[in-house]
Amino acid sequence: MREKAKMETVIRCEGLSKHYKDINALQDLDLEIKEDLIVGFLGVNGAGKTTTIKLLNNLIKPTAGKATICGTPVFNNPMKVKSMVGYLSQEPAFYKWMTGREFLTFVGEVFRIEKITLKEKVARLLEDMELSDAADKKIRGYSTGMKQRLGIAQSLINDPKVLFLDEPMSSLDPLGRVSVMNIIKGLKGKTTVFMSSHILTDIERVCDEVAIIDKGKLIIHDTLSVLKEKYISPAIFVECKEPLHSLADALGKEDYVFSVDKEGMRGTKDRSLKITFTDYAKGETMLPKRIVESGLTLVKYEILTPTLEDVFLRLIHDNSGKREV
């Protein structure tokens, strides 16, 4: 892969904002996405993810700011932009009276794809999405997973330079999620994927970069490894024979502790804790001491690799000025 600096910027937003009466759905979004990356766009519900994607797809108009896709202004030249992008909405809707093949053909015709090429392309996409057997069945008979795969197929019909996926896995069962995730993984290096989600494990598995948005504002945008390194230290998992309420309360008051997760982990109910630190070095030294001082019988002591979920929670909490104990 080329170095990031040398890669071309495919999505650029400058001061992009969208206000609805009293709600700031999106505030001054500055964002640059380089080509051929899979970028996860994270945020809690109502953070502004869908608003951003809808703005970049010309479904809604911005209150302020500008955006370009592959150098073309999104709001001044919508037709050119539309011809370069693919879009899959959160709950993709189709003409249910059409068959999957007919729907893809209709979309291809809109893109002015030549008849013979289109026929081949539709057949290939149906095969890639494992929909060949259902290609000539009415869409009304498709399962949620099949509809999602058909949605991805229609978004790829024009070989888009940028693919926008709005929560592509939110309505799927585990098998469906794996299937869609593999499809997205397969797009790596072929197109730029800008994918919103709140399923952090999925994002972690497929994305090169992550942008986190909260309350309409972009908090951070970087590679996953940098985010983990920069924003979170490893966590420590502790399991004892005794209940750990008092240890949890004591640790919560320590200045080197960031959070103490008291939720029963791995089926251990109240006998385990997951601790994250503001000062990991100090925490690593102090924690065993605290356990010994409390007279607890240690069953398990494990250093956990930070996950995107840890980064996400940390950044969201920092942004809200809260600290969860």
Next chain:
Amino acid sequence: MTTAGSGRFRVMFKAAVKKEWKEAIRRYRLLVIIGVFLIIGVLSPVSAKMLPKMMEMVASQSKEQGFEFSYNKEPTVNDALIQYNKNLGLLPILIVIMGMGLVAEEKIKGTAETILTKPISRTSLLLAKFTVFLFILVMGVITGGVVCLFYTLILLGKVDIVSFAFLNVLLLFYFIPFVAVILFLSVVIKSMAGAAAAGIGAYFSLMLMGGMPYVGKYSPQGIYSVTSKIAVGMPEPAWIIPFISSVCLTIMLLVIAAAIFEKQEI
């Protein structure tokens, strides 16, 4: 529009028309509308022919109950045409019902979101919907007209084909503004039922407008008064002004609907 621009518009429009046509067939819009025209085309001359016999039966039953009346009028071609015109006068209600979801349904169900992110203009989408609906109405008028003509000739005698054809053309121009009305309402109003209710409201408003002194003859509803006069055999009624106002209303509603749709957030 540049040559490339008009070429692109043509491609988008063609794809949208193809989709609308398929939808009209698969969702029985075509069948229902043609079916209604067909039924009206058959029933109008048949009921005109049967009316005296039916009245005779009613009269004999009334006589048994001590109430006497007689109906001696022989059925004529004009009776069939009056019936035909009267029945088709209610067709705008069917247009409203069949067209209420044209745009509203696409917005509610989310297909608009899927399609409008593709390089297709909203105006071409709207025009395609209008064109296909118009085509269905043309087919309906031809079907209803031919069938009515056939049965009238068989049952009641010779028909002035030119004036009957003219009556049908004018009826078509009576229906067209209602397609534009429901398309406009379907763009503006977010629910299908709301669009239908407003469409029926528009139908009655136009009907009332047609009956108003001075204004009536300039309203699109004036066309219906003209077709009523043709049906009773009046020669050369003044059709031009209501015809023009029907065309103008249609164009105006389509232009406004397209302008609103282009700016709407999906």
